Amino acid sequence: MSQNLKDLTSLSALTLGKMIKEKEISVKEAVSAQLDVIRQRDSAYHSYITILEEEAIARAAAVQKQLDAGELMDSPLAGVPMAVKDNICTRDIKTTCASKILYNFIPTYDATVIERLKKSGAVIIGKTNMDEFAMGSTTETSYFGDTKNPWNTAHVPGGSSGGSAAAVSAEEAFYALGSDTGGSIRQPASYCGVTGIKPTYGTVSRYGLIAYASSLDQIGPLGRNVSDCVAALEVISGHDAKDSTSVNTQSYSYLQALTEDVKGMRIGIPKGYFEAGLDAEVKESILNAAQVLKSKGATVEEFDLDAVDFAVSSYYVIACAEASSNLSRFDGVKYGYRTPHFDGLQDVYKNSRSEGFGNEVKHRMMIGAFVLSSGYYDAFYNKALKVRALINQGFQKAFEKYDIILGPTAPQTAPGLGESLSDPLKMYLSDIYTVSVNLSGLPAISLPCGVDKKGLPIGIQFIGKHFGEKDIIRAAYSLEQSIGYARPSLQSSATGKEV
Amino acid sequence: MKAYETVIGLEVHVELATKSKIFCSCTTQFGGDPNTHCCPVCTGMPGTLPVMNRQVVEYAIAAGLALDCTITQKCKFDRKNYFYPDLPKAYQVSQLYLPICRNGKVEIETSSGKKSIGIHEIHMEEDAGKLIHDPWEDCTLVDYNRCGVPLIEIVSEPDMRSAEEVVAYLEKLKLILQYLGVSDCKMQEGSLRADINLSVREVGAKEFGTRTEMKNMNSFKAIARAIEGERKRQIELIEFGKKVIQETRRWDDNKDTSFAMRSKEDAQDYRYFPEPDLPPIEISDAWLHEVKSRQPELRDEKMLRYEKEFDIPAYDAGIITGVKKLADLFEETVAFCHKPKEVSNWIMVETMRLLKDQEMEAEAITFTPSQLSKLILMVDNGKINRTVAKEVFEKIFMEHVDPEDYVEKHNLGMVSDDGLLRTTIEKIIEANPQSVADYKSGKTKAMGFIVGQTMKEMKGKADPGRINEIVKEIFDLNTLER
Structure with a gap:
């Protein structure tokens, strides 16, 4: 790999976008460089399920033509190669959800976010690996094999958007889209040392996102810095008539929030977040970051966040219930995997689903069907909804006093491959800091705030009030200015050497 | 044999007359080549989302108001989960917990007088597709054209006691819905479908008997026959000391009998829960008022x-x-x-x-x-x-x-030319001088004769009133002259 090429793909998305605008580099050169890097590295990390070589090259030419014609001048990311999680529908391009049951599914339409990306001149370079149907925290439940953490390939990248986080971290994409149902953008961003935003529920259209849990899912960006994420968020946000849960009343211009200014910002730290279960190094790193913000003029204080202890159980009941319904349509009748072994309709259903879904997905669908079944609905599902309401109230109360809430994204840094799936309960509990945000539909950002002794990145999370994206962006940007972005030592699979 | 009373409640599915489907913009037109009236949304493709058709809500409100219901001003949708190939999402979006209309009534009239039938609720839901069995290829095909056509389900109280009352109720419903313009209510095309819940009990008994649900009747006549058949079947069971089993039965109109489809034991658990893809529907006072003011x-x-x-x-x-x-x-x-x-x-x-x-x-x-x-x-x-x-x-x-x-x-217009009429009449009177004499002697028949002859001559294109007038005029004149 030439020195030049390596440097090029290490640039930020906005920098590359600017160079493309100023004709220092063509879109095709940028895309080719990115594809070269993927070819060299992806067998080491396996960030992608599908790499779109020909499509990306053709697309590069089309975007270049637009740029040469003076179009796309308001799109800072035009021509920049990016990646999309494989649960977001792309027309004529395989969209698998990392599941055998959709191994051959080719949507006939683009998700709204894809339409918006295309309109702004994005070049999609590939579809990234993930936990099957976004269920998991490690990207190990993918039917297509796991993804490795670019900081240390013996560790997981987190999940479920592990492929997107790894691709961005390993410089296999300038930025990426993920989806976040209970932390699936923020946690892998934290494990891979990149930045990820989970927007307020209703900010980004879910049309074309293959649903895991409809009332919690939200698409968001991952990038190597806050600014890239914010630029991507601005592209994908906005009201969509095709999504009835999308919100029409907000301003979605976020770039103006990129200012280093937290003077007078009121930051709350939930005491409960720092009790048992939190890794000491992570804790120290988070508190240091809080100190940095304090030194820049923010007020930081601890408080008790109500109902937070019940968030994980409530989350799993609600998410699994919705999933059990959302995933019922994968039945081998119309598309996707159909069992070759059947005698009658019931067999088609039973065998296609038994053979097509992996264990974690089956596990969650079983939980979901159970909590919704007659006689158990009130004891589980209804109770979970009540807890959800309490969590909402807890946050509401907190946001009367604070502009943002600060805490860790995950209780520890990336676990080793194979460690988590053997202890699923522990894996579920590690979602403690992220799931309540989805239950309340709040915006949150995770960005790197340090590296532990094992050399793995630590992520800090800022939670904002509904449509308070600008607050968390401002805090994250301010912190980033002091901490900076640490790069992993990246490998080339051909040599196994660092590059 | 003891005296029995039949207790009947109805679930009536009505396809609404909206131009587009309930959650997408596909046409609701009946017929059309298979799978030509559908899109990714109504075929439940992964990632698609429903968007509520406002007209469906208005039609449901209109039906509810006409049936004297209370309108649920904050209603919402629920998912009814079950597997079947005509249901591509494997759940039907329907309303269980907060249906749009409740507690209504409708007055019917039968040979025994007027009676009020209670309406338990009306809820909105989407229709499913259709399975078509191909006997030549021995396979089953699915047509999704009907998928997502909006329905309301009108659930009555168990207030009916005879087939006559049921038919009167259905005819009344049909008329109301047609007048409202919310449905064309064509049973043959399936835009009005009724399921019958029926039980029998001894006259005077306080408790209801065990009921069955009967499906698949496609005319009012078939409904009347099915009720009669099921009533007899249940009474026979009881008379022979057997029990009525709670089950769903399918009416076969050709065989004039019904068959058990599934019993309560293997009834499915639909695992209803609130539809997360659709926000609750808020029907403001203003909106309600607007619909009310437009009621025909x-x-x-x-x-x-x-x-x-x-x-x-x-x-x-x-x-x-x-x-x-x-x-x-x-x-x-x-x-x-x-x-x-x-x-x-x-x-x-x-x-x-x-x-x-x-x-x-x-x-x-x-x-x-x-x-x-x-x-x-x-x-x-x-x-x-x-x-x-x-x-x-x-x-x-x-x-x-x-x-x-x-x-x-075809030259059928009346000859309005009085002159022509008059000469024709004069000619006829001249040819029938006896008629004048008859008229004079008080035989009014004579006049009718002349009028008839004139009409014949005019090939029916004359105004008989005018002919009468002219004939009378001439006769009277002749009478005076003589």
Whole structure:
């Protein structure tokens, strides 16, 4: 790999976008460089399920033509190669959800976010690996094999958007889209040392996102810095008539929030977040970051966040219930995997689903069907909804006093491959800091705030009030200015050497 | 045998007459080649989302108001989960917890008088597709055209006691819904489908018996037969000391009998839960008021108005308003020609006769109000006489001819030339001198004879009233002269 090429793909998305605008580099050169890097590295990390070589090259030419014609001048990311999680529908391009049951599914339409990306001149370079149907925290439940953490390939990248986080971290994409149902953008961003935003529920259209849990899912960006994420968020946000849960009343211009200014910002730290279960190094790193913000003029204080202890159980009941319904349509009748072994309709259903879904997905669908079944609905599902309401109230109360809430994204840094799936309960509990945000539909950002002794990145999370994206962006940007972005030592699979 | 009472409640599914489907913009048109009226949303493709058709809510509200229901101003949708190939999402979006209308009633009239039937609720939901079995290939195919067509389900209280009451209830519902314009209610096309919940109990018993649910009747007659059949079956079971099993049965109208489909034991658990993809529907007072203010006049009010405003006999008003098509035809024709009694007569006599001759339903009438009103005005203006008018009406009914063109083309117009009429009459009287004498001697028949002869000479195209006048004039003159 030439020195030049390596440097090029290490640039930020906005920098590359600017160079493309100023004709220092063509879109095709940028895309080719990115594809070269993927070819060299992806067998080491396996960030992608599908790499779109020909499509990306053709697309590069089309975007270049637009740029040469003076179009796309308001799109800072035009021509920049990016990646999309494989649960977001792309027309004529395989969209698998990392599941055998959709191994051959080719949507006939683009998700709204894809339409918006295309309109702004994005070049999609590939579809990234993930936990099957976004269920998991490690990207190990993918039917297509796991993804490795670019900081240390013996560790997981987190999940479920592990492929997107790894691709961005390993410089296999300038930025990426993920989806976040209970932390699936923020946690892998934290494990891979990149930045990820989970927007307020209703900010980004879910049309074309293959649903895991409809009332919690939200698409968001991952990038190597806050600014890239914010630029991507601005592209994908906005009201969509095709999504009835999308919100029409907000301003979605976020770039103006990129200012280093937290003077007078009121930051709350939930005491409960720092009790048992939190890794000491992570804790120290988070508190240091809080100190940095304090030194820049923010007020930081601890408080008790109500109902937070019940968030994980409530989350799993609600998410699994919705999933059990959302995933019922994968039945081998119309598309996707159909069992070759059947005698009658019931067999088609039973065998296609038994053979097509992996264990974690089956596990969650079983939980979901159970909590919704007659006689158990009130004891589980209804109770979970009540807890959800309490969590909402807890946050509401907190946001009367604070502009943002600060805490860790995950209780520890990336676990080793194979460690988590053997202890699923522990894996579920590690979602403690992220799931309540989805239950309340709040915006949150995770960005790197340090590296532990094992050399793995630590992520800090800022939670904002509904449509308070600008607050968390401002805090994250301010912190980033002091901490900076640490790069992993990246490998080339051909040599196994660092590059 | 003991005396038994039959207890019946109905679940009526009605396809709404919206142009587009409930959650997408596909057409709701009946028919069409298989899988041509669908899109990723109504075929439940992964990642797609529903968007509520506002018209569906308005139609449901309109139906609820007409059935005297309370409107649930914050209602929401739930998912009903089950696997079947005609249901591509594997759940039906319906309403369980907060249906849009509740606690209504409707008044029916049978041979034993008037009675009020309670409406438990009305909820909105989406229709499923259709399975088509191909006997040649021995395979089953799915047509998703009907998928996502909006439905309301009207659930009655178990207030009916006989097939007659059920049919009266259904006819009343059909009429109300047609008047509202919320559905065309065509049983043959499946836009009105009724499931019957039926149980029997000894007369005087307080508790209901075990009920069965009967599906698959596609006419009111089949419904009446199915009720009779099921009532007998249940009574026989009880008389033989057996138990009625709670189950769903399928009516086979050809075999005039029903078959068990599934019992309560293998009833599915639908795992209903709130539909997360659709926010709750808030029906503001203003919106409710707006729908209310747009409610059209329904049958009962219309009947009274016809009697009062147009002086139409109650019986005729009942017949005309009994079918929306006839009422529409009546009012539109009156609007053209302003001759309500004439219009009513044409509908009650000639139209009814032709419908009967042709074995047609009134809904199948295709001639236009303007054609009928032109005809009426031509009679009124003396352009044609009534005999000719009947002949022309048949042509209008069958072939939709324009009456003016037709009369002109076939030269059926009345001879309004008084001179010609007078000379013709004079000629006839001259040829029949005896008639004058007869008239003089008080035999008025003589006049009828001359009028008839004149009509014959004029090939029926004269105004018989005018002929009468002229004949009388001539006779009287002759009488004086002599």
